[in-house]
Amino acid sequence: MSSEAPEDTATKAPEAPPADTTVGQDGAGADLNGSELQEPDYSVEVTLNDLQADPDNPLFSVKSFEQLGLDERILKGLSKMSFRKPSKVQERALPLLMANPPQNLVGQSQSGTGKTAAFVLNILSRLDLSTQELQATPQALILAPTRELARQIVGVVECMGQYLDGLIIGTAVPTDSNTRPQKMACSVVVGTPGTVMDMMKRRILASGGIRVLVLDEADNMLDLQGLGDQCIRVKSALPKTTQIVLFSATFPDHVTEYSKKFANNPNEIRLQHDELTVEGIKQLYIDCADGEEKYNNLVALYGLLTVGSSIIFVRTRASAAEIEKRMVAEGHTVASLTGGIEGSQRDAIIDAFRSGQAKVLITTNVLARGIDVSTVSLVINYDIPEEHTQNGRRGEPDYQTYLHRIGRTGRFGRIGVAISFVSNKDEWTMLSKIQSHFGCQIDRIDTGDWDEVEDTIKRTIKNSRAQAGFALRK
Numbered sequence: 117m118s119s120e121a122p123e124d125t126a127t128k129a130p131e132a133p134p135a136d137t138t139v140g141q142d143g144a145g146a147d148l149n150g151s152e153l154q155e156p157d158y159s160v161e162v163t164l165n166d167l168q169a170d171p172d173n174p175l176f177s178v179k180s181f182e183q184l185g186l187d188e189r190i191l192k193g194l195s196k197m198s199f200r201k202p203s204k205v206q207e208r209a210l211p212l213l214m215a216n217p218p219q220n221l222v223g224q225s226q227s228g229t230g231k232t233a234a235f236v237l238n239i240l241s242r243l244d245l246s247t248q249e250l251q252a253t254p255q256a257l258i259l260a261p262t263r264e265l266a267r268q269i270v271g272v273v274e275c276m277g278q279y280l281d282g283l284i285i286g287t288a289v290p291t292d293s294n295t296r297p298q299k300m301a302c303s304v305v306v307g308t309p310g311t312v313m314d315m316m317k318r319r320i321l322a323s324g325g326i327r328v329l330v331l332d333e334a335d336n337m338l339d340l341q342g343l344g345d346q347c348i349r350v351k352s353a354l355p356k357t358t359q360i361v362l363f364s365a366t367f368p369d370h371v372t373e374y375s376k377k378f379a380n381n382p383n384e385i386r387l388q389h390d391e392l393t394v395e396g397i398k399q400l401y402i403d404c405a406d407g408e409e410k411y412n413n414l415v416a417l418y419g420l421l422t423v424g425s426s427i428i429f430v431r432t433r434a435s436a437a438e439i440e441k442r443m444v445a446e447g448h449t450v451a452s453l454t455g456g457i458e459g460s461q462r463d464a465i466i467d468a469f470r471s472g473q474a475k476v477l478i479t480t481n482v483l484a485r486g487i488d489v490s491t492v493s494l495v496i497n498y499d500i501p502e503e504h505t506q507n508g509r510r511g512e513p514d515y516q517t518y519l520h521r522i523g524r525t526g527r528f529g530r531i532g533v534a535i536s537f538v539s540n541k542d543e544w545t546m547l548s549k550i551q552s553h554f555g556c557q558i559d560r561i562d563t564g565d566w567d568e569v570e571d572t573i574k575r576t577i578k579n580s581r582a583q584a585g586f587a588l589r590k
């Protein structure tokens with residue numbers, strides 16, 4: 117028990133996991149040092165078929181992509197990506213999005229359930245690529261809060277649209293200081309709001325032909341003063357008839373009304389607080405005496421972190437840099453990506469992480485949202501995410517960021533583990549509040565015996581798989 121966590125707080129905090137009686141029953145070893153976690157594609161067909169057949173699962177759908185009325189060439193792209201059936205949000209959003217005349221939409225669904233495909237498929241369906249001039253005229257604009265997410269979305273548009281002749285995709289993210297931004301001669305633009313606004317002002321991005329505007333992670337963008345203002349300015353430069361589409365896993369109450377105004381009388385797909393957590397993500401916590409013990413626990417977990425890929429979230433750029441420096445000096449291989457790093461260097465780091473070349477990534481909230489790397493099996497909240505209050509008061513959890521951070525694992529039916537470190541009373545209280553807010557269970561890991569820790573995590577993964585209907589592989 118933490119010396120800074122008084123007994124009464126500790127008893128209110130999440131409880132220790134119950135003894136697990138199912139361990140070892142099926143004899144299929146969930147060996148963390150073996151291949152279990154490394155495999156991003158475990159039993160994909162069995163898994164998805166099972167999950168997509170369960171009406172309570174967000175991946176469930178009664179329809180096929182063909183029934184949703186998608187173009188043959190787009191269906192071919194989906195098939196190439198091994199998308200066999202739509203997920204719930206895709207099934208519900210696509211008919212609303214693709215209806216004519218176009219209607220606006222505010223769409224919410226859990227992390228990793230395929231929101232990107234929903235808005236990309238609508239855009240691809242609406243493009244007119246019949247002449248070279250049209251192919252080089254922006255017809256759809258997607259805004260995302262970070263360059264990493266914008267680049268990722270570009271990848272999705274490229275894959276899904278690979279059979280659409282004449283499709284040109286432009287990326288509008290900050291360039292390194294020595295390079296000049298180029299004219300956007302493309303049909304779809306994906307970018308960050310500041311750069312897009314800047315390009316519009318310089319007249320290298322024409323807005324007159326744009327018919328669809330998407331804000332991914334919309335609550336985040338509209339909630340942050342700078343980004344929100346830029347989104348408003350971008351929207352006001354577009355034709356009045358532009359279809360406005362907002363997507364996120366979270367729409368906190370204080371942003372909901374504003375989102376509806378921004379999207380002007382939209383259709384809505386919404387979820388309740390207690391529907392937001394993803395079944396496949398097992399949430400755990402480790403009680404640490406102080407900051408130093410947090411670090412020691414992280415190092416002790418290193419063997420597990422490198423089994424799949426892991427993301428470690430910290431509060432500040434400075435602590436990301438410090439942890440990276442210490443771990444590297446001690447011979448561990450870790451990478452760090454924070455907002456202080458320049459454009460192309462950031463691209464190199466995230467690309468190395470995506471490819472598995474770097475397996476442990478230390479970062480801040482800059483990567484909390486949207487990033488989709490299927491091999492991420494562990495997320496560590498080294499610091500519990502905190503709300504920034506205007507009066508500088510600390511101690512309120514940032515519920516949305518917690519959910520987005522843990523959502524970097526457990527993507528589209530996969531299993532993942534999220535471990536939060538708590539080292540003082542404030543962190544205890546925040547984690548307790550997070551647990552009540554989402555109505556979820558966050559179990560304690562006892563670090564008295566590291567073999568036992570490893571075992572707990574193994575059990576966790578095994579049980580989660582069993583619960584989620586996974587067929588374990590030998």
Ligand SMILES: Nc1ncnc2c1ncn2[C@@H]1O[C@H](COP(=O)(O)OP(=O)(O)OP(=O)(O)O)[C@@H](O)[C@H]1O
Nearest residue numbers: 199201202203227228229230231232365486488528
């Ligand atoms: N119908 C589908 N069939 C198979 N895989 C899918 C399908 N739809 C999406 N995926 C995959 O699921 C993963 C998660 O999708 P995506 O990144 O769009 O999630 P999201 O809902 O936007 O999550 P977040 O809220 O974290 O941004 C991606 O790897 C994507 O390729």
